[in-house]
Amino acid sequence: MLLTFGGRGYELRAGESVLEGLARHGVGLPAACRAGVCHSCLLRAESGDPGEAGRDRLKATLAASGYFLACLARPVTDVTVTTAADVFTPAELLRRERLGADVLAVWLRPRQPVPFRAGQHVTLSRGGGVIRPYSIANRPAEAASAGLELHVRVYPGGAMSSWLAAARPGAGLGVGVPTGECFYLPGDPAAPLLLAGTGTGIAPLAAIARDALAQGHRGPVVVIQGAAEPGRLYRCGQPPGSHARHEGGSAVRWRQCVRSRGEDIADVVTAEYASLAEPAAARAYLCGGAGSVARMRRALFMAGMSLRSIQADEFTPAS
Amino acid sequence: MTTETTLFDRLGGPTAINTATELFYRKVLADPLLSPYFDDVDMDHQIAKQAAFLTMALGGPNRYSHRDLRTAHAGLAGLTDTHVDRVISHLAQTLRELGVGETDIAAVGAVAASVRDDVLNR
Secondary structure (H helix, E strand, O other): OEEEEOOEEEEOOOOOOHHHHHHHOOOOOOOOOOOOOOOOOEEEEEEOOOOHHHOOOOOHHHHHOOEEEOOOOOOOOOEEEEEOHHHOEEEEEEEEEEEEOOEEEEEEEEOOOOOOOOOOEEEEEEHHHEEEEEEEOOOHHHHHHHOEEEEEEOOOOOOOHHHHHHOOOOOEEEEOOOEOOOOOOOOOOOOOEEEEEEHHHHHHHHHHHHHHHHOOOOOOEEEEEEEOOHHHOOOOOOOOOOEEEOOOOOEEEEEEEEHHHOOOHHHHHHHHHHOOOOHHHOEEEEEEEHHHHHHHHHHHHHOOOOHHHEEEEEEOOOO | OOOOOOHHHHHOHHHHHHHHHHHHHHHHHHOOOOHHHOOOOOHHHHHHHHHHHHHHHOOOOOOOOHHHHHHHHHOOOOOOHHHHHHHHHHHHHHHHHOOOOHHHHHHHHHHHHOOHHHHOOO
8 A cells, every 4th residue: 555645655564553663664743542532543545545443532523524533444455644633722821830840830822712521632733744633621601711721741852841831821732633532421420420631631630520510510529639649739729628519519529649658449349339328329530641541441440330330541651 | 044033133243242242351351361362352352253263162153263262372482271161161150141941052052162272273
């Protein structure tokens, strides 16, 4: 199969994804999860068929316009592809704030509305072809007034995070199409909700908890914030140990969990699950580093929770 | 084709398979002899395979080929008859918990055992 990209032709081997094939030829595309989740490697086919696998994780409207994910796509014909620059909505940086030693909150104002559900993630694009996925830290109603809030783990020399840490208000960025399955589903307002996240994974979970309450959720809501060390528990949402009671009567219980103190977030979330009055109705939302999310998911499953009741969003560092 | 209803249909078809698969998979993961083979495998991928296996063993629409089974197990070192026996025993216990009778369980066990040579690559 011949892939044409940027005016040059590249031979793809049988069974090879577009991302793998281009990498073999020395062409690096932005990519993080390589599993169809983060959408960093979104491309668009101008001609030819990139194959079903590259489309089935996309919204129907994007797929119908020729977009596909390079990490999953295995073309079935010769294809000519371009970067998906036109899916990015131009946005400006409104402000930023340090929330912890290595966590920065940024607020962006897209030039056109970017519809999303609390808990979803977006890709950010800046000049030079740098594209990175981030979870959205606020609800649509909050974003409408304050701007789209993202919590960014700052890596020294990080192509996006260091740039954001130094960028001035007014700086221009592109905001991709929000995606992800980690969001509150109305319809069972009495269900217990367990939300457990490590690192900046807590940000979308706090937004989901607020979204649940705003939608009239009545069941118990437990948020567990995990970090490797005490200094990494950054300021996000409520203070630890607080019980915020909302008009609907539901209370959010917020607890923290630090690995260096010997606390394992997989044990903590499983213990919370086991102590629920109605575990069969519970839903879990897990977010953060891939390793901790996988361990929490497995622990909850082994404790009796159906995988169908668990929404998980794993963060993978950019390559 | 036979007009006799399969255990797959009597249990409730695809919906029941999802419940049975989770019960079964949980037993497999809890078994110290079997769990090391699953530690590094993506759970979603794995549970889809388990559902296909159960569908086959219960006489449902079969999309499981002997070649797939050979390929899937080819790279797993140290698999023996003991592992296969344990898997079949977890399957039987799963069905027991779902209220399936012993005659049906024996029939399912026989189907599962019929792929033993593919799994053990012999």
